[in-house]
Ligand SMILES: [Ca+2]
């Protein structure tokens with residue numbers, strides 16, 4: 125976590141305010157899970173912290189001075205369990221009071237001690253998933269599970285992020301608080317021995333892409349956030365991977381609103397393919413970080429990908445445009461009117477969401493058609 129200084133004179137007042145904020149945040153968290161319409165279940169995430177060894181240099185929540193591994197005070201499960209953070213709180217500076225719910229966006233990551241567990245140097249975190257994750261060929265881009273941290277994009281341009289209109293603030297290229305933690309997976313665990321398979325050359329936990337807590341949806345903003353909210357709808361779906369083509373370079377120069385539209389319902393995070401380590405299933409995930417690394421990877425959650433949760437997206441080959449190549453994929457998925465739901469790999473081809481791939485879906489594809497390498501926002505189908 126990048127250090128941020130609390131101004132000394134307001135610290136005591138802030139601490140009192142934050143104690144109240146913690147309870148407010150608890151209520152908000154309960155609220156967020158109630159409004160979540162994604163259909164995800166507890167078993168889609170990590171359900172048990174099997175082992176946590178705190179390394180050195182674990183950073184603190186700068187609002188209250190509590191380390192990123194202490195959740196006992198708020199009586200919640202360890203942060204890496206359940207879905208990633210939907211709304212964090214104001215930072216008492218740019219984004220509002222610590223009692224204010226602030227949606228996580230790519231320039232404003234989770235920042236509270238009860239939202240993250242940090243590994244430290246020489247530390248490790250072993251999580252048990254709610255069910256085995258499999259190397260399912262239907263999973264988008266081959267990605268089988270997703271690790272969420274607190275990496276975020278530096279702000280480009282001159283307009284800071286004040287939790288206001290996301291069309292006004294721009295993302296820069298540089299990613300901050302990238303703290304690449306080494307990830308391993310195992311089929312077996314206690315009382316049996318682990319059988320670790322390590323992603324030696326990445327991807328890494330707490331790396332690109334930044335998290336997104338809520339879907340950008342100005343037509344249906346969530347009123348529970350307050351009257352200020354004109355943009356942020358229901359929570360994102362952490363089971364939907366981000367397109368690998370959506371790199372930091374492609375996001376750079378776009379507004380927070382445009383970035384969120386490119387995410388769609390995905391919550392971002394770092395995607396992992398079990399095939400890369402030669403496994404067809406796994407039940408345990410380990411994140412570790414060596415002494416001398418100078419970093420402390422921060423972990424918010426681990427989610428199992430659900431191919432059936434993929435959303436309508438006319439960019440069918442995942443290269444961010446809609447052109448002749450996407451048309452070819454569409455033709456291969458065509459089922460005709462009311463023939464029945466398309467197979468999982470063809471799910472995102474059902475652009476109008478009526479459980480078939482027919483002429484009306486083709487009409488939407490045509491509406492979104494640009495040219496090769498011309499960036500298309502998936503919400504062109506709306
Ligand atoms: Ca895979």
Ligand SMILES: [Ca+2]
Pocket residue numbers: 125273274275301302303330420421422
């Ligand atoms: Ca970090």
Ligand SMILES: [Ca+2]
Pocket residue numbers: 438439440441442443444445446447449450
């Ligand atoms: Ca395409």
Ligand SMILES: [Ca+2]
Pocket residue numbers: 474475476477478479480481482484485
């Ligand atoms: Ca359809």
